[in-house]
Amino acid sequence: MKTIFIWRWQWLLIIGLLMLSNSLLPMMTYASESGGYRNGHVTDYTGMFTEKDTARINQALTGHHYTLQVMTVNGYTQTEGSRFANEVYDEEGMGGDQLLLLITRNPNYVHLVFQNEELAERIAASNARTVEGVTDTQFVPYAKNGDIAGGVIAVSQYLNGLRDTSSGENGAGNDGTATANDQAESRFNASTLRQLMLGIATVLLLSAAIVLFLFTLRTRKLRKRRSLLRQRLNKLDTVLHELLDSELFTLLERERVSRDQSLLLEQIQRDGEQQLQHVQQWRQVLQSLSMSIWSLTGTGRELNRLENELSSWATEPEQLQQRFEMIAGVTRPLLSSTTATLAESHSLHSIDHVTAELHELVEREKLNVRAENPFLLLEQARMEERQWRELQARGDQTRALALRQHVDQLMKDSRQLVSELIRFRDEAVHTADETTRILEEYELLPEWYERELQQLSGVYAEVHMTRQQQRYEQMQQLLEQAASLLPQITSALNHDLPSYRQAYEYSLRIRELFDRVHTLRLELTGYLDELDLRKKLDMERWEAISGQHRDAARQLTDMQTESDIRLAVSAQEGSFEAQEEARRYLMETPLDLSAVEHALDEAEERLNEFLRQLDLLRHHEPESTGEPMLPRNRGRE
Secondary structure (H helix, E strand, O other): OHHHHHHHHHHHHHHHHHHHHHHHHHHHHHHHHHHHHEEOOEEEOOOOOOHHHHHHHHHHHOOOOOEEEEEEEEOOOHHHHHHHHHHHHHHOOOOOOEEEEEEEEOOOEEEEEOOOHHHHHHHHHOOOOOHHHHHHHHHHHHHHOOOHHHHHHHHHHHHHHOOOOOHHHHHHHHHHHHHHHHHHHHHHHHHHHHHHHHHHHHHHHHHHHHHHHHHHHHHHHHHHHHHHHHHHHHHHHHHHHHHHOOHHHHHHHOOOOOHHHHHHHHHHHHHHHHHHHHHHHHHHHHHHOOOOOOOHHHHHHHHHHHHHHHHHHOHHHHHHHHHHHHHHHHHHHHHOOOHHHHHHHHHHHHHHHHHHHHHHHHHHHOOOOOOOOHHHHHHHHHHHHHHHHHHHHHOOHHHHHHHHHHHHHHHHHHHHHHHHHHHHHHHHHHHHHHHHHHHHHHHHHHHHHHHHHHHHOOOEOHHHHHHHHHHHHHHHHHHHHHHHHHHHHHHHHHOOOOOHHHHHHHHHHHHHHHHHHHHHHHHHHOHHHHHHHHHHHHHHHHHHHHHHHHHHHHHHHHOOOOOOOHHHHHHHHHHHHHHHHHHHHHHOOOEOHHHHHHHHHHHHHHHHHHHHHHHHHHOOOOOOOOOOOOOOOOOOO
């Protein structure tokens, strides 16, 4: 038990160190990169701003009463970004008229942080009403058009425009801003130094974790070697016990063997008992080995010694077995008269042993077996045991053998039934706990859905919003089904006659439901990326079609032929009109990608017809019959 405790303690320490390093890593990155990316009012970790954008922001943000600092980061959720913005604001010692605007990417959010009651009152009295209103009305419109720098400048101008300024106040504000900037820079350098110190401490902790991990691997290897040695000793112990428990020694006790055979059996018995003592001594040595990290070297040497001794001694039990077989071949005819009695005793002992074993297991696990009772199988085995004895007495060996095999199968089935009941119960309990946790997590599903829907709104058409709605409704239905199965699991487990098997079947259905919910959640949260990719591919497809059309039209213009080109010109016009219609769909807001792709299919079909007519014209094989193909009107202007 002590070694197991040490093993768990080592892993807990490693996990704790890794969690600590993971929590400090963003601060280390922030501290180490701050010097390289900081430029005036801008700290750009993501490469969001060009040099021109940075210069534009610095020029626009200089000389105002409210000093705005801008920072960009990557990979923070809305909650994480808000928390990180407040941490940075405190770490840099910002306050008063200093403001921090944090812009996150993947996902995209913007956070404005300040501590100024006067400014908060001015915002509340303005049209924006709230801080979020400031970013939504000033920053977001510019960001949607790709002008992030313009959004930053708009936020600064709006906030500074809220303050009633006078010449004296402006002058004081400019001087105060310069001084505040110097102080902020000084505090920023001090914060960077603190973060670097934390980084060094983290590296030291990680080094200690790696060393401890290596010791842990060494301990695992030694434990595995000890386990293999224990298995070898157990095997030798079983072989020796079976040999010493042989019926031949019963004949020896009854003086049913010759004097020479008696002397040989007595010698085998003494040698076997002596070898059993060796096995017990080695087992005690293995049991006493320490597996702490402070004694690994000594433990390794001791295991090497035991392995060598056991390898050199392993032939002795084999030789003893060979000597025993030689005597058994001579004395085996004497055993026929006692075989039935010994087999019956062994069989009854096996049933009693299995019964005691299962009673202990059922009591320890607090298992209710009234609904599915393994002891009924053992009672049936006892009844068939009596029938087997009758068959043995009558000499019906064929039926006796078949009945003996069925008795053994009943004992095996009883063991398996108890094992299954324990597994069914544990799996059902675990699933019930997980179901409660997952349902609590999905209580935030409406917020996720609204956020994903908001990202699509105004960008993509209603047909795509409807697809999201269908996913959301299907997820809700699946979650409701899972929630309805949870009380059924509880009822099946806690009933007066619990059905662990039924509870397990409910748990399997819940797992299947949650697998489908997880798939739908991934589709729901990834739908915007899917549509963006489709839009990009559709644009590339339209450009390819347009390029092919222009090349073909140029070839048609350059042709010097007297052939009839009416069909080719008509096909060219149809192809062009289909392209223009697809382009109109691509330029629509909100965008309907289903209609776009249908229009692109039509444009591709018309282009292929144009290319076919051009190829026929090039080979002087124009079609002489049929009407010219006219472009189809899709009913959209």
